[in-house]
Amino acid sequence: MKLNANNFVQLSAVAVRDEVLQTAVTRATNGASGNRVRAMREVSEAHGEALRQQAAAAKRRALHSLPDLLEQAEARMQANGITVLWALDAAEARQHILDIARRHQVRRIVKSKSMATEEIGLNDVLETNNIETIETDLGEYIIQLNHEAPSHIVAPVIHKTKESIRDIFIREIDMPPTDDAATMARYARGQLREAFLTADMGVSGGNFIIAETGTLCLVTNEGNGRMVTSVPPVHVALIGIEKIVPTVRDYATLVQLIARAATGQKLSVYGSMVNGPRRAGETDGPDHVYVVLLDNGRSNIYTNPDYVEALACLRCGACLNTCPVYQAAGGHSYGWVYPGPIGAVVTPLLNGIENASPLPFASSLCGSCKQACPVDIDLPRMLLTLRRDLVQRGTQGRTWGVGMKLWAMGNSSPTAFRLGGKAASLASNAIHLQTLPGPLGGWTDHRTAPQFAPKSFREIWAEKNSNR
Ligand code: SF4
Known part of the structure; x- marks a missing residue:
């Protein structure tokens, strides 16, 4: 398949089944990340962080x-x-x-x-x-x-x-x-x-x-x-x-x-x-x-305050080594010369966001890249901002927009959050769905639908307090 940033999902689906790649990348990135952490600790934790901020x-x-x-x-x-x-x-x-x-x-x-x-x-x-x-x-x-x-x-x-x-x-x-x-x-x-x-x-x-x-x-x-x-x-x-x-x-x-x-x-x-x-x-x-x-x-990156800090990059590769997505997908999946978290930011910025639209989503936003970066570049923030730009351009489609609105509604009202959690718990425990229906199905194309706990934390908390 042609290396192209818009083919990220298809290319990474091939990469995760490539045993040679998985063995080589996991071994090398874990080794490099461990060495980085040790080398920074040698300076001492406080001085290491001070050096990084300097x-x-x-x-x-x-x-x-x-x-x-x-x-x-x-x-x-x-x-x-x-x-x-x-x-x-x-x-x-x-x-x-x-x-x-x-x-x-x-x-x-x-x-x-x-x-x-x-x-x-x-x-x-x-x-x-x-x-x-x-x-x-x-x-x-x-x-x-x-x-x-x-x-x-x-x-x-x-x-x-x-x-x-x-x-x-x-x-x-x-x-x-x-x-x-x-x-x-x-x-x-x-x-x-x-x-x-x-x-x-x-x-x-x-x-x-x-x-x-x-x-x-x-x-x-x-x-x-x-x-x-x-x-x-x-x-x-x-x-x-x-x-x-x-x-x-x-x-x-x-x-x-x-x-x-x-x-x-x-x-x-x-x-x-x-x-x-x-x-x-x-x-x-x-x-x-x-x-x-x-x-x-x-x-162009320099004149955009949302992204100018991407130009601070030293091209050290530490964010790649620590990134769980890079470790699974390998570098070629990113479709251009800069892979990993920094690639997911600079490829859309240098080549046009429409030519790399899956990349801002190629992150769990765990924050490990920012922590590893020797110049403290806030990659997760820029990935989120790129997602915002994509949504504002309407490239994510209607289903995405409706889904995100529902998600936002559910998370901004305590009642809706409670009812949503209850409904998800009842459904997942009664039917044991492996895949989600309708437009939600894309989410379970590559994952198993999670089974929700029968009782929420709030319910358990309320029960414990009522017994007291
Ligand atoms: S860790 Fe920071 S400096 Fe190193 S490649 Fe990634 S963004 Fe650039």
Whole structure:
């Protein structure tokens, strides 16, 4: 089935029956969530929360002055010798990168992991123009070999088990059979090493740009980001306009949290800070550095007070790891590059709510995502606001509207609430319905109708007090 956010229900129905996916995603997300909690507790509970609020404040302060910071960052980067380009949308971003590649007669590109390049569909355009493009993050490399899309922001191959990756390597890159993960990784690294040394251009994303110094910052664990940004003669970074932070101090706060939230590490293994091309007397580094600042719908989010905080996202993936819906549905069910709770918010905002209408409902609103988020983004509130927007557009249909009105009436009058509970209890205990009738039937398509308690809490309370 085609990956499309409007197919969320159908895609997730397939995913929940996929045993390999369920095993792999449950194991990985539980592990990552446990590591995150441990890493935050290491700081101590009080200090961990203080650090989180400090990070949240840093991102909100950055958003508050975003237009000024972007201008400051552009000026500082240009002073550092970086060519800065602006891309209003995905097409303009792709064209910029294609033009750079043509200008430098690029035949081969190595890429480090970048959700922004996934967002603009860069690889397809480069391949169509006969430019070989090789993903060098191990997870991205695996899904590129298997012609798939990533299913997680940080761990793109989270839906695969070691055995399925072994089969891909044997089939696609002639790996001698082995079940040892370290041997498999070593074999893949050997293939990639040659690509780094022969590439004409490196393409990366970026985690932050520090406005006061014009520094592009990347955090990675595999070292491929550093190779991509320093070995080929040309480096292009594609980065969303929301990734600007004002000062080195803000960066120092945020960098402590991004790894803790993503993988439970105190810091990522590699932290690269790119301050421009190789200078006279330096022995390594690229001759040319370009930064493409991507809007692609972010300005619209920025001007909407209901959703602007979505731009504070660090893309750490913690909200995915803790989300029971993501754990069951897997990343591909969300139909676009950003899955999980943050995907359920930004996909409708970036692509149009009519193109992702099931996603705001892909949440139990349990609040676990907000609690896990290192910058305290209120995802449940935004999901509810998106639901409101959908209802106001009338996209949910008449039955939905009538049902919600009845539900609201029942919950705002004590008498109606009591009578409704009594009727539901009598009906469910007398008939033992597995499925609900009529227009309510959709609710039990994927669940069993609950059996209500014979007596409500109020009735039990009243009985106990009357005996006294
Ligand atoms: S919303 Fe928060 S938890 Fe989710 S990816 Fe963004 S920063 Fe991480």
